[in-house]
Amino acid sequence: MTVRPFTTKDYARRMERAVSQAAGAGLTGVLVTPGPDLVHFTGYRPTAITERITLLVLDADHDPHLIVPVLERPDAAAAPGAAAVTITDWADGSDPYAAAARLLDPRGRYALSDSAWALHLLALQEALPESRYTSMTATLPMLRAVKDADEVDRLAAAGAAADAAYEQIVRVRFAGRTETDIGTELAGLLREHGHSQVDFTVVGSGPNGANPHHEMGDRVIAEGDMVVLDFGGLKDGYGSDTTRTVHVGPPTEQERTVFEIVRQAQQAAFEAVQPGVACQDIDRAARKVIEDAGYGEYFIHRTGHGIGLTTHEPPYMVAGERQPLVPGMCFSIEPGIYLPGRFGVRIEDIVTVTENSGRRLNNTSHELRIVE
Template identity: 80%
Template sequence: MTDLYRRRMDRAAADAADAGLTGLLVTPGPDLTYFTGYRPTAVTERITLLVLAAGHGPRLIVPVLERPDAVEAAGAGAVTITGWADGDDPYAAAAALLDPRGRYAISDNAWALQLLGLQEALPGSRYTSMTATLPMLRAVKDADEVERLASAGAAADAAFEQILGVRFAGRTEHQIGTDLAALLLAHGHSQVDFTVVGSGPNGANPHHEMGERVITDGDMVVLDFGGLQDGYGSDTTRTVHVGEPTAEERRVHDVVREAQQAAFEAVRPGVACEEIDRIARDVITRAGYGEHFIHRTGHGIGLTTHEPPYLIAGEKQPLVPGMCFSIEPGVYLPGRFGVRIEDIVTVTADGGRRLNNTSRELHIVA
């Protein structure tokens, strides 16, 4: 793994230089894990900072009490690791690794306290968001990452197949969500990040999650759930119906399914992210529900559930083999019901591959 991390760090430093940056400042979170494999056991106000800059080897500054863990995870051969002790000025120690007048991209989840400390220590330095400057830094996955995402997707699929056998009517959204969470863990997830269970009118809120509403016969139910398995995310949505649906409910579900399929079929290298959004949106608009599709068509996924690329109008970034993202159009009728269908998709050399493979038909549950 050391060679893999070193290649990632070297590529990032080169990309930063090409973008006119002095380098990258990586703080604890998904970026640090991606580049070094190091996950600090406690993310606190004590600064931990990886510095990547062309012409310099990777340098990591950590609290001295955490240095043994950092050496074990990141490897002293791949990264030069420096410790600072309580009582030292951590920003002076970090500043020694930086260009006093440099322009750096910094991890989006860096603590404001630490960024302000760096600015005070180096008043001539400048900083920008890593996502704003280098949005594709983690967007293109290697073969191992894709297969980890595929494994997480398969586990989510297995959880969905099992939840179809559970009784919905007479139980609360929270109970169904608890069942889903348990199934994700049973099929190999290390953590569950979210369980959206939106029944009846609650389904018209895309981020309803789960509440105490009792599900009844005649409800449409949106199920959106995911978490982490082997470090990589799952995220899938299917919409089910308790008992026989009305003609309108079937029609709305068919429209969303058609939009999701059309967007998937458009996936191929070179197509702009916004084009996938436009294709899904056009299907829904032609059917008369355009104003009820109220979110982007998709988001990237990897070490985190939401990351670049984003499938949204204005995003000109072309698709590249190895990109992984959701395709999740939806229609939300306020006060009545909602429908969403979501798969994780990866870009291949000549098209796309779904990482979720359960049926996208409208399932009838009891």
């Protein structure tokens, strides 16, 4: 799938939406620092994130302003969204916080990127003692959560690439090889299918599969092992994240039973997806299936997390999250059962909310795959 480059208009719309959402939350504006937020709004990713402040100021009283160190101005000016902002630079030896303060309301209340350095926040507070700052996730958790069509296309392409990697890895021999061997080969397949970055490869065999974040180790996979494969990274700047559980040789009756419970839980959560449903109800749908089957205590994590420029971001499918689903939201559905000392099972797809239901962005089979 060929993805369309984002345009100046795309970035301008995102910044306008941020200003509108901030006003709706009773905020003066939004302050964006290097990291996924800055990439989302401008396409600019500084070569190095240092003690020199870079700050995008978004509010209703000014055009978007990007404050950068003078030595980084050429890179900032070359960013895809640079035409939608006014760039102001500062030189070493000058006071960048005074430059920033001139653009801020002395008594304003701003949402600040979670990735902001404490050094910069404290300096802004010193420059403007009556200003106030709050976490962007705490006050504007949906700022990047609702994706436009081009972002969904990129997530779909990343999901298809991860699916292709899975279809290849299940054809190799598992028995007699270490988890690290399989994980390294899986990472190579992700890159082969277009991933520029591999964020994780969980290969949890046998009892290691009961640890959801085991990643991979030196354990030799053996006949009779259940193996959890959870892997993802970035393709064209957007994330993939999928989990499938395979079995080396014929499974036991209990292994089949547990696998089927997880499969049904994943399906129930997917079928619950529709606009207006609370995020926590997706978690409840999956958890009810597992609890009714008697394995509730072995489902030890939330059902899902958002995905976009990073593989974990809001919204979260977890008890207490009442944020309603909105078309364009993209998140994982990944229930699991983990039996300590024995094995684990997890099935995960990335899902996007449509106008009336949900659409899977991972499309490999949910059946228990038998590998050699």
